[in-house]
Amino acid sequence: MTAGLAGCSPGSDSGLPARPAVRHVRCFNGHDLDIAGQTISYDHSVYVPTSSCNLCQTLGLSRSAWFEIDLRFAHETPPTQAELVLIARPPTTKAAVGQVVLQLRGQQIGGLDLWLCGIDRRGVIGPVRVDASYRRRGFGTVLVAAALARGPRYRWSTTAIGESVAGRAFCAAQCWPDGTQPSSPFYCSHMKLSNGEDV
Numbered sequence: 001m002t003a004g005l006a007g008c009s010p011g012s013d014s015g016l017p018a019r020p021a022v023r024h025v026r027c028f029n030g031h032d033l034d035i036a037g038q039t040i041s042y043d044h045s046v047y048v049p050t051s052s053c054n055l056c057q058t059l060g061l062s063r064s065a066w067f068e069i070d071l072r073f074a075h076e077t078p079p080t081q082a083e084l085v086l087i088a089r090p091p092t093t094k095a096a097v098g099q100v101v102l103q104l105r106g107q108q109i110g111g112l113d114l115w116l117c118g119i120d121r122r123g124v125i126g127p128v129r130v131d132a133s134y135r136r137r138g139f140g141t142v143l144v145a146a147a148l149a150r151g152p153r154y155r156w157s158t159t160a161i162g163e164s165v166a167g168r169a170f171c172a173a174q175c176w177p178d179g180t181q182p183s184s185p186f187y188c189s190h191m192k193l194s195n196g197e198d199v
């Protein structure tokens with residue numbers, strides 16, 4: 001599916017790494033942004049706000065600027081195709097698997113599967129997928145943060161997303177809520193029913 005991706009990429013973006021649009025204490029290079037200074041801007045090629053660390057810019061460091069991806073900005077049909085957007089694809093039946101998808105100019109560049117149950121206040125995050133040419137830019141972290149934001153104060157677990165070294169590194173770098181069970185999925189009875197299991 002991803003063969004020849006470089007030749008048919010969904011369209012250029014500025015190649016910035018991405019972070020969830022929350023207040024950041026530090027930049028990618030570890031500077032305290034209150035001390036280093038932060039500049040807010042906007043990337044008009046993809047219609048996404050950006051931030052940069054003033055000190056990183058002065059020092060000419062890499063990863064000095066990043067996209068600020070709004071986690072609430074999840075809707076079914078983006079207003080334009082020229083955007084980098086998070087989209088929620090809810091399940092067709094209650095507590096079944098849905099998806100959180102990151103889309104660039106109308107094409108999916110990453111996504112994850114998500115089970116949510118409002119009755120048991122449980123969430124399960126499935127494998128996180130990011131197209132090879134968009135990896136190591138924080139998009140997987142944005143997807144996980146967007147999934148977690150859909151179930152505040154839920155108990156979370158994940159499917160086996162941390163078996164490879166890269167997967168374990170990704171898993172270990174996430175800000176999981178207290179009590180999360182990584183790689184040990186807990187499906188409530190409603191999720192099991194929607195998965196077609198006997199309960």
Ligand SMILES: [Zn+2]
Nearest residue numbers: 027031053056
């Ligand atoms: Zn910095």
Ligand SMILES: [Zn+2]
Nearest residue numbers: 117120188190
């Ligand atoms: Zn349930």
